[in-house]
Amino acid sequence: MRRTKLAEIEKLGQAAYPNQFSASHTIPEVRTQWDAATGEALEAERTTVTVAGRIMAIRAQGKAGFATLQQNGQRLQIYVRLDAVGEQGFALYKLLDLGDHIGVSGYLFRTRTGELTVHVETLTFLAKAMLALPEKFHGLADVELRYRQRYVDLFTNLDSREVFVKRAKTLRALREFFDSRGYLEVETPMMQQIAGGAAARPFITHHNALDQDLYLRIAPELYLKRLVVGGLDRVYEINRNFRNEGVSTQHNPEFTMLEFYQAYANYKDLIALTKDLLKFVAEQVNGTTKTVFNDVEIDFAHIEELTMREAIIKWWPKEAGNTASMIMFESSEALQQALLAALHNLPEAEPSADTKGDVASETSRDGVIIDPAGPTYVETRRHPRTAMVFTAAGGHLEDGVPVGKVIAELFEAIAEPHLIQPTIIYEFPTAISPLSKQKPDDPDWVERFEIYCGGFELGNAFSELNDPVEQKKRFEQQLAERERGDDEAHQMDEDYVRALAYGLPPTGGEGIGVDRLVMLLTGSRSIRDVILFPLMRSQGNRDQGPGISDEVQG
RNA sequence: GAGCUCGUAGCUCAGCAGGUAGAGCAACGCCCUUUUAAGGCGUGGGUCCUGGGUUCGAAUCCCAGCGAGCUCACCA
Numbered sequence: 001m002r003r004t005k006l007a008e009i010e011k012l013g014q015a016a017y018p019n020q021f022s023a024s025h026t027i028p029e030v031r032t033q034w035d036a037a038t039g040e041a042l043e044a045e046r047t048t049v050t051v052a053g054r055i056m057a058i059r060a061q062g063k064a065g066f067a068t069l070q071q072n073g074q075r076l077q078i079y080v081r082l083d084a085v086g087e088q089g090f091a092l093y094k095l096l097d098l099g100d101h102i103g104v105s106g107y108l109f110r111t112r113t114g115e116l117t118v119h120v121e122t123l124t125f126l127a128k129a130m131l132a133l134p135e136k137f138h139g140l141a142d143v144e145l146r147y148r149q150r151y152v153d154l155f156t157n158l159d160s161r162e163v164f165v166k167r168a169k170t171l172r173a174l175r176e177f178f179d180s181r182g183y184l185e186v187e188t189p190m191m192q193q194i195a196g197g198a199a200a201r202p203f204i205t206h207h208n209a210l211d212q213d214l215y216l217r218i219a220p221e222l223y224l225k226r227l228v229v230g231g232l233d234r235v236y237e238i239n240r241n242f243r244n245e246g247v248s249t250q251h252n253p254e255f256t257m258l259e260f261y262q263a264y265a266n267y268k269d270l271i272a273l274t275k276d277l278l279k280f281v282a283e284q285v286n287g288t289t290k291t292v293f294n295d296v297e298i299d300f301a302h303i304e305e306l307t308m309r310e311a312i313i314k315w316w317p318k319e320a321g322n323t324a325s326m327i328m329f330e331s332s333e334a335l336q337q338a339l340l341a342a343l344h345n346l347p348e349a350e351p352s353a354d355t356k357g358d359v360a361s362e363t364s365r366d367g368v369i370i371d372p373a374g375p376t377y378v379e380t381r382r383h384p385r386t387a388m389v390f391t392a393a394g395g396h397l398e399d400g401v402p403v404g405k406v407i408a409e410l411f412e413a414i415a416e417p418h419l420i421q422p423t424i425i426y427e428f429p430t431a432i433s434p435l436s437k438q439k440p441d442d443p444d445w446v447e448r449f450e451i452y453c454g455g456f457e458l459g460n461a462f463s464e465l466n467d468p469v470e471q472k473k474r475f476e477q478q479l480a481e482r483e484r485g486d487d488e489a490h491q492m493d494e495d496y497v498r499a500l501a502y503g504l505p506p507t508g509g510e511g512i513g514v515d516r517l518v519m520l521l522t523g524s525r526s527i528r529d530v531i532l533f534p535l536m537r538s539q540g541n542r543d544q545g546p547g548i549s550d551e552v553q554g
Numbered sequence: 555g556a557g558c559u560c561g562u563a564g565c566u567c568a569g570c571a572g573g574u575a576g577a578g579c580a581a582c583g584c585c586c587u588u589u590u591a592a593g594g595c596g597u598g599g600g601u602c603c604u605g606g607g608u609u610c611g612a613a614u615c616c617c618a619g620c621g622a623g624c625u626c627a628c629c630a
Contacts, residue, residue, distance in 0.1 A: 001581075001582080002581095057590070057591085059589050059590065059592055059593095060586090060589095060592095061586055061587065061588085061589065061592080061593090062585070062586040062587065063586080063587050064586090064587035064588080064589090065587085065589080066588080066589050066590065066592085068590075077589085077590075079587095079588070079589085081587055081588095082587070083587080084587095097580095097581085098580070098581095109588095110588095111588045111589070111590090112588050112589085113588075113589075113590075115588090115589090115590075117588080117589095131564070132564040132565075132580055132581070133564080133565075133580075134564080134565040134566080134579095134580090135564090135565040135566050135578085135579050135580070135591095136565090136579065136580080136591065137565095137566075137578090137579070137591050138565070138566045138567090138579085139565085139566090140565075140566095141565085141566065141567095142561095142565085142566090142622085143622070143623060144561095144621075144622045144623080145565095145622095147622095156565095198630070199629085199630080200629070200630075201629085219630095243629075243630080245628070245629050245630090246555085246627085246628060246629065248625095248626095248628095248629085249623095249624080249625095250630090251629070251630080450630090456630090457630060460630070488629085511630090513630080526623090526624095536621090536622085537620090537621065537622085
């Protein structure tokens, strides 16, 4: 059908796939320059423009007609009439389909309804859309198709396009921020012989000529610190990490990570830097420090700072009474006591028929409804989740799990869901921080912080461990974990230990999930909405949507 | 990996007390020289995700599979 039209277009003397078209303006340029011009002014000027674009709407009316062209996410109406473009030109107009690319030349005017319009004098065919476009009003709504056929999503759903424009702005702002502070942008290997720098399962690939397995990197961390050893005191890298794990609204197997390292800085310096960074990027991208995520307004100009311990106490469940205090963090026994007291305070649960079978109410987090606006629980009559959290924590302590690890678990269960506004949580237990430096006055805690926002983790930073002897020891501990079957435990990296042995200055390092940052800045609930081509399950030979074969091969 | 929901025309959707599929947009034909979700008249268009089963009869009910979304788990 469209093939025959293309043949007819060629008969009109138009190339089916011309090699170039010289426009005088882009559509956004025309809009910028003449959006404010009145009809009278346009008539007086009689400005002729030559523009190109994709036809997104077409309205024919006998011997005249309109069409809407789109270019770079902006639209401009054109008006084509028989007596202006001639028989050939009008014949071409009538053969056009939605989605075709054309170029037009003509003068600007305003229609009766006041819309800026090109009064076309010459019409040039540029390329055919062989497949039908999605419906003009709803656009492409099927989420799966939007991800799999992003090219259609981008020109039909301009909101989607805007997300990726903002993503590019985010990256530009990040680079500007670090460049202006004397950081050097570097690129370190993404194919590594040892996948290190994080606890995650890697993808494995193979180099044929060397006959050697390689890992796609899970983090650039260890290479970046080697560079600091080498005297590149301030480095940053923005690039992909790959982790062989499940997907969710917050995880894609390949994701973009910003990591930066600064010699002679510690985690306190990085806290200050992170605050400046988030504020700067938000302003560059959105013109304001505020953004709306999940219907909640988030403001990057006000970033709260809490220690992990303070956060646990702040969001200690109300129904557990006044049972939390700083003392409980001092020993396993103290924490046990606090947990027991809290459990004792919990009101009796309602009959189990109500709680057990009520799987559907999981969304309300098992009876605890979270108010995203602030640190308040709206209590309902059930607290099974709270009880479970306390019971599990107590059990772990009895099993001899390090108190630091249990404290971190409590934090994740009790406090993390409340961290909607950007919040820096600092001082982490040593037990869960193998690469961080301990606090000089308190070896159970390390100089580390994470930044949370929108209910998830956005970044992770610490004063880097630079003692090669201690580092080697920690690698050996990880090896022992590996022996026990933990395939996420770190491998020994002798070369990294050697690098440290040459002397890593006191250094602060941080990683920020760029995709998640873009999610916050664009109000996107799913990471797939900010990744152009998110990983989708293969569909094998199953056809998805319209194919070209029918049109091309007939 | 588990639970819930979904899969019907190119797109957005309806149809599901079981009786051989429908609307709008898009497409095709005709009318219309300032319309804009243009309008009017007419026409064509389907592997109802796939495969089984129940039934005289399945888009509809049942089972299995494939794909997706969300939630949870895992995981930074």
